[in-house]
Amino acid sequence: MKKALIALVMAALMTAPAIAQQTIKIANIVELSGPGTTSGTNFKDGMLLAVKEINAAGGILGRKIETTTNDTQSNPGVAKGLTQKAIDQDVFAIFGPVFSGSIMVSMAESRRAEIPNFTGGEAAAITQQGNPYVFRTSFTQATAMPKIARYITDQAKHKTLALIYVNNDFGKGGREMLMKALEKSPTKIVADISTDSGQIDFSAAVLKAKGASPDAIFVYTNEEESARVLRELRKQGWTKPVIGETVLTSQKVIELAGEAANGAIAHVGLTVDAPLPAIRAFRAKFEREYKYISDHNGMKGYSGVYALKAAIEKVGKLDRKAVAVAMKTLKVKAADQPGILMDVEFDKNGDLDRDSFLTEVKGGKQEVIATLPPLSKK
Amino acid sequence: MTDFLQLFFSGMATGSIYALAALGFTLLWQASGTINFAQGEFVMLPAFAMVGLIAAGAPLPLAFVLTVVLAIGVLGWAFKRGVVDPLFRHGMMPIVVATIGLSIALSNGVRAGYSAEAHPFAGMFPDRIFNIAGVTITLADCGTLAFALLLVLATQSFLARTVTGRAMQAVAQNTESATVLGINVPRMIFYTFAINAALACAAALLVTPVYLAKFDMGVSLGTKAFFAAVIGGFNNSRGALLGGVIVGVGENLAAAYVSPQYKDAVALALFMVVILFKPQGLLGRKEERKV
Structure with missing residues (x-):
């Protein structure tokens, strides 16, 4: 009896990591205090809304998404530290920071760990350094x-x-x-x-x-x-x-x-006032959920998660490297994936092109x- | 020629704003021998007080009056008791350093405690535009200029014509003699700080529609006002007005005819020329001061 119990516990312990792998961990590293508060909060809320929808619809490849949210205090040094922490937690992808100055510093870490990193930053330099793991959610100059x-x-x-x-x-x-x-x-x-x-x-x-x-x-x-x-x-x-x-x-x-x-x-590049059905629907859902109207950063966080979903589905398995490669040629149509908001095309630098x-x-x-x-x- | 006049009038309006802040410098110097490098922040705080009161539903005139009362208490009395009184007997330098520190603390306090964003502020003059001989002038520009001029003249005649004003000057020139003559020295010095606080509120009222209420609005204003006060003459209220207008007009003309990048250098260049050739300022007079 005792042996059987031990065996049962052992079996339970062995399956535990397997259960953990059933979820897709995404770290949200955003500006929730300091000058970037508005941008970071919008980005985070948009991102979480998309995760909630995807989980409700059965997740990505049948797996639920699990998120953690951390505040960079609008400080590049803190953003870098939080990115390292996320890497230690073995996340599948990182969202944020939004500020260009922060992502420029923190993306070196996600690149070393080969983890796809989505940013709301708009400085042209972010994607000009040949980092294969950084992807935009908006235009650059x-x-x-x-x-x-x-x-x-x-x-x-x-x-x-x-x-x-x-x-x-x-x-x-x-x-x-x-x-x-x-x-x-x-x-x-x-x-x-x-x-x-x-x-x-x-x-x-x-x-x-x-x-x-x-x-x-x-x-x-x-x-x-x-x-x-x-x-x-x-x-x-x-x-x-x-x-x-x-x-x-x-x-x-x-x-x-x-x-x-x-x-x-x-x-x-992005506005909730755009006369498109997908964007109207997003605006209404966002306002219902958070009781305020999203700015362009909310749209960045939201559509970014759907871009990741499309890339994972294109690859067909949870392989960070393969997903990062797939992102380089990713084309998503709003008709197939309404959460992307507008038809979008990524290029080899991680920049994107779409209607504006x-x-x-x-x-x-x-x-x-x-x-x-x-x-x-x- | 119309271009020149356009620049000239715009510069006059900006200059009269500098002049109001500069007036605070000269006033504190004349009447109490202190230099307050937080002068710009003394304009910024009332601006935010008015923004807050208006947001709470007070009409502009009421918000202004309440702000003046508040400013006399905080920027007048508390500033004098908390910063100037304890440091004054150690000489000028500690006060200069303390007010520089105060300015940093105030602006960052507003940034951290309220907001780092700019807030719009409705002016007291209606948004009307005149066109005279090809030169466009706004009512706000004229009003600012006139109001600033009025305040400068009023302050000066108060100091020169009234018993209290003369007593304040006496205290500034020789504290001991003033005491012997039966002048209540601490009260006179408090009056100076109170007037300075009220003037700062008036400056905020005129400046904020253009500068917008922002935590760092006092920085450039304070610096330009200091230059203006030195150029015009630190011991003369009319000098503040002249200095302010010279800096404002000079900047504008330099931006158009020399290069926009050198706009800010104009005030500095004028400042250096004046310091070299007429250290007492254009309208200032040489004085012996025992500090």
């Missing part, structure tokens, strides 16, 4: 700028453009990508105006831009400066188009610039006025 450039040249047919940019990494990176995208196009940049981060008075910058009499002005600065530029443009009577990328029509800029924001046009939207501020609200096709499609 290198994808977004050519898209908006194509709109400026082909659709709006602006011949001349004045550029007002902010002299920091964000602004200079964007400027470089826009210049490159417009290089061979008929659109010429007639004024190239540098401004400071935190600058208060934009009268000289706007005067210079106006002085070049361009068809449109492109504004690429952070939220507060964008609001001030918009106000100054209104003050100096500028009535021709003002174009930007993501920031210019964001809720914060609209809030800060007030009436002056009306009429501003910008390209955005042209938005305009109308009556103090961001509205989607057009859908821009993926870069790979003409």
Whole structure:
């Protein structure tokens, strides 16, 4: 009897690891305090919503997903430590951090452990280092700028453009990508105006831009400066188009610039206002679950999990290396996998390409006025 | 020419904002011989107090009055008792260091305790635009300039024309004689700090619609105001106004005609030229001070 009991316990112990392997462990390493709180919280909530849905529908390859969530405090050093901890726990994939500065540091760890790492970071440099285990959930400046450039040249047919940019990494990176995208196009940049981060008075910058009499002005600065530029443009009577990328029509800029924001046009990669059934459904589900409206980071976390699911299903087994290789050529259609939100295509660097939207501020609200096709499609 | 005038007027409006903060520097110096490097944060705190009160439902005038009362208590009385009084007898340097520390503590306190994001702030002037001979001017710009001018002149005539104002100056020039003459020295010094706090609130009221309420709004404001005060003359309230306008206009013209990158260098260059050739400032007078 005693022997039988021991044998039973032994058997139970031996099957225990097998049961543990039945789940897919994913670590969520995000900004839940510090300056990245909003981004990190949205990303995490979106990610957890997707996991909940997938588990309810039977998991991936019949296995449930198990998640752990940790706070990086918006600090790259902490993010790196948490990534190491996740690796020790033998996770299958890592989600986050969202901040570019953090993922740049932490992805060295996930690369060494050969664990797929999905990020919300948008700095171009993340995927330019040949790391085969890092994947994006959104555009970079290198994808977004050519898209908006194509709109400026082909659709709006602006011949001349004045550029007002902010002299920091964000602004200079964007400027470089826009210049490159417009290089061979008929659109010429007639004024190239540098401004400071935190600058208060934009009268000289706007005067210079106006002085070049361009068809449109492109504004690429952070939220507060964008609001001030918009106000100054209104003050100096500028009535021709003002174009930007993501920031210019964001809720914060609209809030800060007030009436002056009306009429501003910008390209955005992801928005819950997009007129697509999958995105509408996501918005409603997210709001029901968390009682607030998701921003683009919520969409990144949510669609990222579905990209991982598609890659695992494509490989057919839980093999990290094979999944990372499969991600490089992954194409997912929203019709087959609604959670991906939009048809998406990954490339060998881990960057992605898909539809995006042209938005305009109308009556103090961001509205989607057009859908821009993926870069790979003409 | 219209470009030049446009830049000139925009610069005047920005400059009058610098002038208001600079006025706080000159006032504290004239009346109590202290330099407060947390002056920029003294503008930032009332801005957030008003944002908070307005969010709680108070109309702007009420929020302003409450903020002034609060500021006189915190930035006037508590600042004097907590920072200046214990350090004053050790000379100027400890106060300078303490106020620099205070400025860092205040801005980071707001960042950690409230928010690092910028908050919009409705101005007291309606959003109206005039067009005069091709130059566009907003009502807010004119109003800011006029209000700042009024405050500077009012402060100066208070110091020069009233018994209390003269007593405050007497205390600044010679504390011992003032005591002998029966002037209540601690009270006069408190008045100076109270006026400085109220002026900071007024500056916040004018500045925040443009600067936006943000934890670091005081940093550049404080620095520019300090330069403006030195350029105009540290011991003259009108000098603060002149210095502020010179810095504001100079910056704008340099951004347009030299290079936007050198915009911030203008105030520094002017500062150095003035220190070299007219150390007492453009409108300042030489003075003997026993500290």
